[in-house]
Amino acid sequence: MLRMIALDLDGTLLRSDKTLSARTRQVLESYIAKGTHVVVASGRSYDSLPQEVLSVSGIDYAITSNGVVICHRPTGEKLFYSPLKPACTQQLLSLIQTHHAEFEVFLDGVPYADAAFVAHPTAYGLPDAATQYIQSTRKPIKNLLSFTQEHIQELDCLDFITIDQQKRKLLSQQLEQISGIYVTSSVPHLLEISDASAGKGPALRRLAQYLNIPREQIAAFGNEENDLDMIEFAGVGVAVANSPAHVRDCANFVTGSNDEDGVADFLERYLTQQ
CATH class of the missing domain: 3.40.50.1000 (HAD superfamily/HAD-like)
Known part of the structure; x- marks a missing residue:
């Protein structure tokens, strides 16, 4: 049963x-x-x-x-x-700035992404089929980096977005050096990062x-x-x-x-x- x-x-x-x-x-x-x-x-x-x-x-x-x-x-x-520990998020933001990586963050169950990405996901290499989902679920933010810093104490999780498999591999390797996080993936263009207990x-x-x-x-x-x-x-x-x-x-x-x-x-x- x-x-x-x-x-x-x-x-x-x-x-x-x-x-x-x-x-x-x-x-x-x-x-x-x-x-x-x-x-x-x-x-x-x-x-x-x-x-x-x-x-x-x-x-x-x-x-x-x-x-x-x-x-x-x-x-x-x-x-x-x-939620993500602020110290972990700060290390993730350092990676984002080093690699000019696209990302999205989640705050109280709501996803936020860069306004340009939300407007034109296909310009970032995503398939046409992803556009409706992204535009109907992501809230656009003009300066996502500043937004993330402002809410660093209260983030649920964070995703890296990349279709470049070489860049994805490099990011995956560097994420392994950050303790206190859990990394997984549900689709090829995402690396999904949350607290280690997730x-x-x-x-x-x-x-x-x-x-x-x-x-x-x-x-x-x-x-x-x-x-x-x-x-x-x-x-x-x-x-x-x-x-x-x-x-x-x-x-x-x-x-x-x-x-x-x-x-x-x-x-x-x-x-x-x-």
Whole structure:
């Protein structure tokens, strides 16, 4: 019996056009009706979560910003919150200035990015498909560096943005020299940086302890590097078919792709076996 289902969104639960299929919605609602906790577990900040998912009645918990926050949605209470330490942020800002790196920051669940980047993401090498998402979720700031310094005591997390794989590799190497941070990635153009205590896996473990649910009764679905620790923690770790090979290899099961309703397909089959 599954008592908790943790769901990555982009590339896993949501189709490539960012929609939630009617079939998937129905399957989730059937589990919720049976008393299973269905939990959002996303790299997105809380403010960026799609209303289409949040409108599923009974999704009471959300793990956001790669585990920086665990929120009880009906009350708005943060069950866990681990912001970036100012000393770590200062080192990240030094890297940004040294490498003239593009970045975005998250403050109280809201993402902020440079105004020029928000206006024209494709000018920074991002695909056309990313434009609508970025412009609908990021708040544009004219001087992001100054904004970050002003709010250095209260940042949730920070992302480096680059499609240059050589630059990404260099930044990754230098990030390894900074203690007290957690680094992961959900898409090729991002390096997502948060406090060392973050991560979807640790957040799922904390929520499971809070709800007194053993890991054997938890299923977790994902498709990218930032889902690995969550998939490995859950008793039923599931990768969708569109995941990279190393993510599929670490999962207990592989289901259909996000565009084939892989999550719904697995949960329907699992339910009939119980």
